[in-house]
Amino acid sequence: MNLLVFTKRVPATQEEELRIVDDGRRVDLSKVPFKINDWDNYAVEAAIRIAESAGGAVTAISMGDGESDEVLRRAIAMGAKDGFLVRMESAIEDPMARATIAYNFLRKESVPFDAIFTGVQSEDDQFASVGGILAAKLGLPYASMVVGIDAFEQDHAIIRRELEGGLQERVRILLPCVLAIQSGINEPRYVSIMGIRKASKVERRVFGADAYQEGSRTMIDLVRWVYPPKKGGASMLEGDLEAVGKGILGILREKGVYQ
Amino acid sequence: MSYTLVVAEVRRGLFEERNLDTLGLAHLLGKEIRLLAPAGAPGEGEKFCNAVIKVEASETDFQNPLTMVRVLEKVIEGGGRPGAILFTSSSSGIELASYAAGVLDLPLITDVSGFDMERAVFLKSYYSDKIFGEFRPGEGTFAVTVRSGSFKDYATEKGGAASVGTIDGIATDPARTFIEYVEEEKGAIDITKADFLLSVGRGIGSKDEIAGYEELAGLLKAVLSGSRPVIDKMWLPKPRQVGTSGKTVKPKVYLAMGISGAFQHIAGMKDSDCIIAVNKDPEAPIFQYAHFGFVGDANKLRDKLKDIAKG
Numbered sequence: 403m404n405l406l407v408f409t410k411r412v413p414a415t416q417e418e419e420l421r422i423v424d425d426g427r428r429v430d431l432s433k434v435p436f437k438i439n440d441w442d443n444y445a446v447e448a449a450i451r452i453a454e455s456a457g458g459a460v461t462a463i464s465m466g467d468g469e470s471d472e473v474l475r476r477a478i479a480m481g482a483k484d485g486f487l488v489r490m491e492s493a494i495e496d497p498m499a500r501a502t503i504a505y506n507f508l509r510k511e512s513v514p515f516d517a518i519f520t521g522v523q524s525e526d527d528q529f530a531s532v533g534g535i536l537a538a539k540l541g542l543p544y545a546s547m548v549v550g551i552d553a554f555e556q557d558h559a560i561i562r563r564e565l566e567g568g569l570q571e572r573v574r575i576l577l578p579c580v581l582a583i584q585s586g587i588n589e590p591r592y593v594s595i596m597g598i599r600k601a602s603k604v605e606r607r608v609f610g611a612d613a614y615q616e617g618s619r620t621m622i623d624l625v626r627w628v629y630p631p632k633k634g635g636a637s638m639l640e641g642d643l644e645a646v647g648k649g650i651l652g653i654l655r656e657k658g659v660y661q
Numbered sequence: 662m663s664y665t666l667v668v669a670e671v672r673r674g675l676f677e678e679r680n681l682d683t684l685g686l687a688h689l690l691g692k693e694i695r696l697l698a699p700a701g702a703p704g705e706g707e708k709f710c711n712a713v714i715k716v717e718a719s720e721t722d723f724q725n726p727l728t729m730v731r732v733l734e735k736v737i738e739g740g741g742r743p744g745a746i747l748f749t750s751s752s753s754g755i756e757l758a759s760y761a762a763g764v765l766d767l768p769l770i771t772d773v774s775g776f777d778m779e780r781a782v783f784l785k786s787y788y789s790d791k792i793f794g795e796f797r798p799g800e801g802t803f804a805v806t807v808r809s810g811s812f813k814d815y816a817t818e819k820g821g822a823a824s825v826g827t828i829d830g831i832a833t834d835p836a837r838t839f840i841e842y843v844e845e846e847k848g849a850i851d852i853t854k855a856d857f858l859l860s861v862g863r864g865i866g867s868k869d870e871i872a873g874y875e876e877l878a879g880l881l882k883a884v885l886s887g888s889r890p891v892i893d894k895m896w897l898p899k900p901r902q903v904g905t906s907g908k909t910v911k912p913k914v915y916l917a918m919g920i921s922g923a924f925q926h927i928a929g930m931k932d933s934d935c936i937i938a939v940n941k942d943p944e945a946p947i948f949q950y951a952h953f954g955f956v957g958d959a960n961k962l963r964d965k966l967k968d969i970a971k972g
Contacts, residue, residue, distance in 0.1 A: 415788040416863070416921060417942045422792065429792055495794070498762065498769060527787055529771050531759035534726065538763025543836040544726055546756040560840070565672065565752045566905050568845035571721070576836045582756075586893030621768035622803075625782050625795040630946065631775065636938060636954030646955050647965040650916070650937060653953060657935050659857035659914050660881055 403458030403556070407449040407519040408504070408533075409442040409477055411470045412526045426626030438473045441521025445583040447590040449519045450481040452554050458516070459483040465504065467491055471606060478604045479597035480590070485604070486513075490611035495527060496620045501535035506614035508540070517559070518580045522547055530582075537580035545575055546582035665690050666736065666743040668729070669698035669706060670754055671720045673842065676703045678813075683747040684709040685812030686805070689776050692744055694819065697736060699723040700827070713822040714740075717829035721839035724753045726760035728834050733761055735828045742802045750806040751905075758806045768798040772924075774808040789923050790946040809905070809928060848900025855884035856913045860903055860930070863890040864919025864940060865959055871896050874918070877963050880970040883916065888926045904929040918959040922947025 413434040421430045449460045462477035462485040464470040474485030488507050494500050507513070518537075523530035530546070537544035549570060550562035557577055562570045564584050575581075639646045654660035665687045670677040676698075684706060687694045694710040699720045707713050714736060722728045733746070746761065748754040750772050762769035775784030775793070782795040783805065798805075852858060859878045861871070878885040887897040889904055903910055905925040915933035920926060922938070922945055930936065931950050938951035939959045948954045955962065 413788070415791060419942075419944055420788060420791050429787075497759070497771075501763065525789070528789075529769075530755045531762065531769055531771055534756060534759025535763035535769075538726075538730070538760045543834075544756070544760055545837065546759075547752045562843060563752065564906055567909070568899075568907060569672070570843040570845070572840040572843055574838045574840055579836075585889070589895065621799045622770055623797045623799070625780070625797055627787075628784075628793050628795060630786075630790055630793055630949070631784075633949040636936075636948045636951035638948075639953060639955045643957070643962060643965040644969075646957070647962060647969045650953075650955075650962075650966065651969060653935065653937060654857070654881065654914060654916075657914050659883070 403453065403456055403516045404514050405449040405453055405458055405460045405517050405519065406463055406513065406515045407442070407446050407460055407477065407482070408463050408465070408521075409446055409473045410439045410464060410521075410524050411436050411466055411473045412439045412524055415526070422627045422629065426628065429627050436469065438476055439521055439524045441523055441525070441583065441585055442473070443590045444585050444587050445519040445521045446477045446480055446482065447588045448551060448583050451588065452551065454481070456554055461486060461513070463488065463504075465490060465500065465611065466493075474606050475598050475601040476593055478601035478606075479593040485606040487606060487608045488611050488614065489608055494620075495624050496622055497527075497529040497531040498535055498621045499618045501532045501539060502618035503611055503614045504532065504536050505539040506616055506618070507609065510614060511609065516577050518578075520580070520582050522582045522584045533580050533582040540580070543575050543579045544582075545573055545579070547584045548581050549584045549587050551587075663744040664693040664695050664740070666746045667694060667696050667710065668746065668748045668754070668757065669696055669702060670724070670749045670751060671699055671702045674701070674703070674720070676705050677749065677751070679749045679751060679807075679809035680706050681709070681813035681816045682809055682811050683749055683807045685815035686773070686776060686807050687747055688815050688817045689778060689812065690745060695740070695743070696822070697732070707822045708818050708820075709816045710822055711819050712824045712826065714826045714828060716831060717827065718831045722831065722833050724757065725834065725837055725839065726757050727837050728831055729757045730761050730764040732828060732831055733765065739826065739828070744802065746802065746804045748804065748806045750808045754806050758804050762804045765802070767801075768803040769805075770796050770798060770803070771806040772808050773805050774811040776812075786924065789921060791944060808924065845899055848898060850884060850900070852884055852886045852901055852903065853908050853910050855910070857881070857883040858886045858903070858910060858912045858915050859883040860886045860888065860915060860917045860920060861891055861897075861959070862888040862917065862920030864921065866919075868894065868896045870960055873960070873963055873967070877967050877970070880967060886910070888920045889923065917947055917951070918963065920947055921945040922950065
């Protein structure tokens with residue numbers, strides 16, 4: 403079985419202060435560290451587990467600049483057979499354009515597959531749509547928010563999709579298909595620096611994205627970046643830990659939840 | 662005459678409340694509103710639109726992306742192309758919207774939480790709500806998914822649906838079939854019943870820190886809960902999860918430690934009486950929703966709170 407998994411290198415913005423520059427045209431990410439997209443980590447693990455139990459091989463694919471080789475090496479260290487980098491110098495905001503390039507790449511290079519895995523969304527743009535658009539273009543069935551894979555056979559899979567409020571739906575889907583994997587589906591294996599270094603010896607093929615632009619156009623215009631709309635905002639507690647701690651206990655007493 | 666098509670979300674026979682957000686944005690778009698819903702769906706959304714299109718299909722076929730694209734093709738065949746197709750920003754709404762956008766070749770903006778009428782731009786979150794992008798869709802029909810809670814106040818009564826159309830002949834697609842709904846297992850403790858929740862997030866750093874929070878919860882007589890990353894990493898069991906995919910809670914006090922406040926988390930706790938947030942990052946979105954905040958290390962404050970509580 404041939405399993406493809408898309409993996410993306412994204413800025414780790416959780417604890418970073420982000421600045422909008424160039425009159426709202428750009429978000430300055432120059433000082434932000436990059437890492438594997440959290441959701442893709444779960445997707446890589448899900449694909450590798452299936453290859454290990456059902457037999458087959460996983461190929462990791464990343465669309466991004468040369469630095470994205472890092473997430474391919476990481477996937478190989480986790481157990482992927484090889485990696486493809488579809489190299490593009492600038493980030494594309496439009497999920498339609500990204501999915502079209504992915505589609506053209508798979509078709510033009512005749513990449514064989516039985517299933518394609520993606521993360522539900524990437525942490526940076528949160529569009530959560532490239533997998534769905536790609537599946538539609540390929541004419542394949544699609545399921546997103548996959549939190550469980552109960553069976554994976556030659557011609558079909560039984561999966562569970564996460565809905566809201568603790569509800570799931572169990573779905574039967576025919577292969578080949580595209581599955582967007584939700585975080586928490588598994589416990590991704592640990593990869594050591596040593597493992598990633600060893601993965602450099604495995605071949606990663608590089609393809610220029612320019613060859614896959616046919617029909618790829620930006621369908622939505624980014625007008626500008628803005629900071630989040632301000633709500634009321636919190637009344638901030640100041641002082642040393644002792645004062646803040648006592649302040650919080652005071653609030654708890656006032657609200658009647660602590661004596 | 663162009664119109665806005667609103668795709669209803671119906672689960673287990675319930676007309677989901679977040680449909681009011683799609684109907685609210687549809688009102689702001691200012692065109693005739695047609696609601697697309699499975700035939701057996703309850704009618705509470707109908708007063709907010711001008712026409713209803715009922716689809717002779719089960720709710721699970723209706724919310725299957727493979728069948729939804731066929732439904733949309735029939736809607737367009739019968740009534741022309743809408744100006745916009747609006748979906749909820751939920752598990753199924755985004756799944757349907759992205760697949761439909763791919764088949765019908767539509768510009769797509771997901772997770773829309775604001776709309777500037779004068780400039781005709783949609784606001785969409787980036788980087789866990791730290792930055793927003795203003796987007797304008799290209800020519801022709803476009804698709805949007807609408808963030809829950811963003812537009813419900815704009816849903817406006819239209820005097821009832823004047824016309825009702827029906828779409829039939831939609832068969833189950835064998836390539837993807839619904840088997841059953843599955844409920845998550847119940848935990849021993851119901852966090853929705855607690856008056857005081859001590860909730861922890863990714864910012865506490867590691868699973869080893871949980872024991873210290875359990876001890877603090879014991880001292881303060883609070884119930885321990887967590888945000889999605891904590892559950893995903895299995896630091897706490899799933900029934901303890903606060904957020905759209907977990908539980909919606911409204912305690913008297915919600916003390917959030919090391920939680921930055923992804924939208925899905927905020928949606929599950931924003932109606933708490935009193936929210937106290939502790940986070941290292943002064944830009945963390947949770948401070949926008951909290952009543953009290955402290956910028957600092959959650960684990961250090963935890964240890965200090967334990968010391969004070971022990972007297």
